[in-house]
Amino acid sequence: xxxxxxxxxxxxxxxxxxxxxxxxxxxxxxxxxxxxxxxxxxxxxxxxxxxxxxxxxxxxxxxxxxxxxxxxxxxxxxxxxxxxxxxxxxxxxxxxxxxxxxxxxxxxxxxxxxxxxxxxxxxxxxxxxxxxxxxxxxxxxxxxxxxxxxxxxxxxxxxxxxxxxxxxxxxxxxxxxxxxxxxxxxxxxxxxxxxxxxxxxxxxxxxxxxxxxxxxxxxxxxxxxxxxxxxxxxxxxxxxxxxxxxxxxxxxxxxxxxxxxxxxxxxxxxxxxxxxxxxxxxxx
Numbered sequence: 598x599x600x601x602x603x604x605x606x607x608x609x610x611x612x613x614x615x616x617x618x619x620x621x622x623x624x625x626x627x628x629x630x631x632x633x634x635x636x637x638x639x640x641x642x643x644x645x646x647x648x649x650x651x652x653x654x655x656x657x658x659x660x661x662x663x664x665x666x667x668x669x670x671x672x673x674x675x676x677x678x679x680x681x682x683x684x685x686x687x688x689x690x691x692x693x694x695x696x697x698x699x700x701x702x703x704x705x706x707x708x709x710x711x712x713x714x715x716x717x718x719x720x721x722x723x724x725x726x727x728x729x730x731x732x733x734x735x736x737x738x739x740x741x742x743x744x745x746x747x748x749x750x751x752x753x754x755x756x757x758x759x760x761x762x763x764x765x766x767x768x769x770x771x772x773x774x775x776x777x778x779x780x781x782x783x784x785x786x787x788x789x790x791x792x793x794x795x796x797x798x799x800x801x802x803x804x805x806x807x808x809x810x811x812x813x814x815x816x817x818x819x820x821x822x823x824x825x826x827x828x829x830x831x832x833x834x835x836x837x838x839x840x841x842x843x844x845x846x847x848x849x850x851x852x853x854x855x856x857x858x859x860x861x862x863x864x865x866x867x868x869x870x871x872x873x874x875x876x877x878x879x880x881x
Contacts, residue, residue: 615641615644615686616686616687618638618640618641618686619638624636624637624638624662625638625639625661625662626638626639626642626663626664626665627660627662627663627665628642628665628667628678628682629664629667630667630671630672630674630675630679631671631672631675632672633675635675635678635679636662637682639663641685641686642665642685644685645685645709645711646707646708646709647708648706648707648708649665649707650663650665654666668706670702671699671703674699677692677696677699677700678703681700681703681704681709681712684712690715692716694719697716697720700712700716701713701716701717701720701739701743701745701748702743704716705743706743713747713748717747717748720736720739720748720751720752721755723736724736724752724755729763730760730763730769733752733755733760734764734769734772734773734777736748736752737749737752737753737777737780738777740752740780741774741776741777741780746780749776749777749780750780750783750784753780753781753783753784753786753787754784754786754787754788755788756781756784756787756788756789757788757789758789758790758793760789761789761794761796762793764797765796765797765800765801770801770804771804771805773801775809775814778797778798778801778814779813779814779817781794781797782794782798782814782815782818783817790822790823790824791818791819791820791823792823792824792827794818795818795823795827795831795832798811798814798815798818799835802839809841810841810843811839811841811842812841812842812843812846815836815842815846815850816846816849816850818850820832820850820853820854820857821853821856821857821860823857825861828854828857828858829854832854833851833854836850836851836854
């Protein structure tokens, strides 16, 4: 059986040929942005985005070009889109900060994942530099506007107790909606205690955040991670008396709380038994 030999030279040569394609091969494709036409190559488009060639695509016999019509919302940004298409050849993306949202939206619409990854990290760095929570709110609202759960999740992964406390302030809570609360509670990488997450939900509801069914939000809470006193004194009463919860969800949560209480009792009993055994052990 023969061995597989890999070499970087093949990859380097392939990337070099791809980068030189604009000067070595005649364009066979154009992207229509408003009244502008961006000449490119179908192979390059397909390597970066399968969705671009799967959408509104036609063929112009006169020019012998495949034509791709972008969504109307990008029609006024031909210069920015042209820079993005040029980056398809080299992987070098140059974009002004003021155009981050536009380019990310384009990448999200047409599944250009490598651009989403690059700009997603730019958004996260942008949020990290904020001493308050304004940038967090802005990025989360942008993620909501384009229905991007990946960006929303990455943003919520930055949450710690200090940031949650700032969001819980009344003037900020009034700008929080269901999508944002859902994103926060569904994150599995929060750097804040689960008690603080539940308290944020509680404060948000009390501030008039919503009168809708909140079952999906409450189902995201990790109740077994909440300290016992708060769990039984605050969470239990809220879940029991909150009208905007489905009966099945209410039952499931109350069962989780009951199971947590039983686990805590068992742990306490084991601790007490262990202490008694130590007391009864003969001294050496």
